[in-house]
Amino acid sequence: MLPCKTGCSHYCEGCHKTCPQWKSFLQSQKIENQKKKEYLTFHKERCMAIIRQCYQLVPYAPHT
Numbered sequence: 001m002l003p004c005k006t007g008c009s010h011y012c013e014g015c016h017k018t019c020p021q022w023k024s025f026l027q028s029q030k031i032e033n034q035k036k037k038e039y040l041t042f043h044k045e046r047c048m049a050i051i052r053q054c055y056q057l058v059p060y061a062p063h064t
Contacts, residue, residue: 016022
């Protein structure tokens with residue numbers, strides 16, 4: 001369901017394809033999702049580096 005369907009006074013079936021407000025909403029969502037993706041990628045790399053360092057501190061004892 002389109003979020004503008006209930007709140008837009010100019011809503012008609014299929015109008016979201018040409019609506020400038022809808023396009024700006026999609027653009028802002030795209031930018032927000034990109035920022036979230038960059039944030040998660042950055043922190044995932046940092047966490048993985050810390051995990052690798054922790055593994056290097058623990059002596060490895062093979063199963064005998």
